[in-house]
Amino acid sequence: MRWTSALAIYVLxxxxxxxxxxxxxxxxxxxxxxxxxxxxxxSAPHTFALGKVALRVTIVATVLFTLFLLNYVNGWVVAKDLDLFGALAGLE
Incomplete structure (x- = not known):
């Protein structure tokens, strides 16, 4: 995976x-x-701490992206594993 693709996925x-x-x-x-x-x-918040929210979001996104990247490298879950209706059966 190119670094630009990884960066785009991290931003998502x-x-x-x-x-x-x-x-x-x-x-x-x-x-x-x-x-x-x-x-x-x-329901409006009393105060909004942008720094706190940004830090929390960055931590959550980094953990999720790390799991995604590890799965990409190690191939733990691939498209074939998610094929519930057999649409990819002939593509082996």
């Missing part, structure tokens, strides 16, 4: 990890014991 893992990590550690104004601003949604 990073982007998908954002949606996995964002809901964790969020506290609303009610949970924080602070009055809400008029017009603020009840």
């Amino acid at each position: 893992f990073w982007a998908f990890s954002v949606f996995f990590v964002l809901p964790f550690g969020v506290r609303t104004s009610d949970e924080a014991g602070v009055a809400r601003v008029p017009g603020q949604a009840e």
Whole structure:
């Protein structure tokens, strides 16, 4: 795999990890014991720590990408293993 392909795949893992990590550690104004601003949604976070979220996302993406790369190199799970309907049977 070329390094540019690996970088592109890592960026995809990073982007998908954002949606996995964002809901964790969020506290609303009610949970924080602070009055809400008029017009603020009840579910809106009290504060948003971009640095914390970016660090968490980077860790999750790096772990997932490492597993992906190890699978790519070692061939633990290949397309043939995922072929549930026999579509790849004649391609051996």
